[in-house]
Amino acid sequence: MPDPAISIMIVDDHHIVRYGLKQSLSSQENFRIVAEAGTGKEAIELMAVHSPDVILMDVSMPDLNGIEATRIILKSHPQTRIIALSMHAEKQYVLSMLKSGAKGYLLKNNLFEELVTAIHTVMEGNVFLSAQITEFIVQTAITPGSDDEAESQAIASLTSREREILQLVAEGKNNAEISKLLYISKKTVDNHKRHIMGKLDLHTIPALTKFAIKHGISSLDV
Template sequence: MIADDHTIVRQGMRKLLETYPELQIVGESQDGDETIELVKKLLPEIIIMDISMPGLNGLEATREIKKRSPEIKILILTMHAEKEYIFKILQSGASGYLLKGSAIDELVTAIHAVDRGESYLSPPISKSIIEDYVGGRQKSRGSVTRSQPLTTREREVLQLIAEGHTSKSIATQLSLSSKTIETHRSHIMQKLNIHNAAGLIRYAIQRGWVEVAHS
């Protein structure tokens, strides 16, 4: 399901996504209130949600939908990359945060990721979270939990994920298929008992596997 107040954006996105046979668009909405009402009728598995919509905005709609139907995955697609939006959206229960400047392939990758129960963040968003963590601005850094050791390849994949690379980019760098990278990603999450991208980033930073340039 697509929720965006711009008709051209909704129609364009729908047309592109319908070229992927595994995806089915069950409905469209143009504001938060309409989205909530349609969710009751259509019961979509995933909602692609804009933040800035008239009436009830995407943030409030996400909170309301997750409260009523926690099994529904919500992928935020927006032009906003400010930290105030990032953390509010992640706290609202959204499974992913994608910038509108992203390519359609990345959107489809994000849809598949949240469908598997994982989180997905655009590379610029991942970078922002890393910088915020290193700068000490997060209130809760989380503790290091016991986990199974990662293989050399899994550690390599995790480092690239934490650096903000997409699965497609990692696959190219390591001369592997995107499907193989997604399998590694799932194994990493299972071994570390971490179920979102922000947690993977924190884990990599805690172990010094990711270097962040300070401005």
């Protein structure tokens, strides 16, 4: 009896990337593409309908990044395996994604060579990392003081909503734009921003933006 098909959702804000992934994976006998999403928010909405076995999640997306989308999805669907897709090999992106619960991290520069193996690996309950990422993880583990504990604790103190607003602030959106995107009042946005600044001890928008980029909450390429 053949193995049941593995259901997959592709999440990336670039249509050409989604198309390429879909074409590549559709040629595999036991893979079934059940959904595509162009944003983290859309991915969260589609989970209620499709509940895929595996999500291929772009890390850097506007409005709601893959890190936060992963965290939110796994709260309600802990059985889902999420594989991060990224152009970034820097530690802030890798560690943030893995801490959010991703079971794999693939670099887009050699994505198709590793993708099929990665999907089967995470479905078996294991973790799959690109070779370059594996090397980085080892170096991080053996290098004293390689992770800034104080900043990690500061990030952990932020609520999901605060991380979402921090990303939008770093992307240059003002209170009115954030209010419209999140369906909350401008006063509520302002209150969240004050809480974020207090928790991070950063009191200007440029400082918040720099912090968000450094820790993979936002990116220069979105």
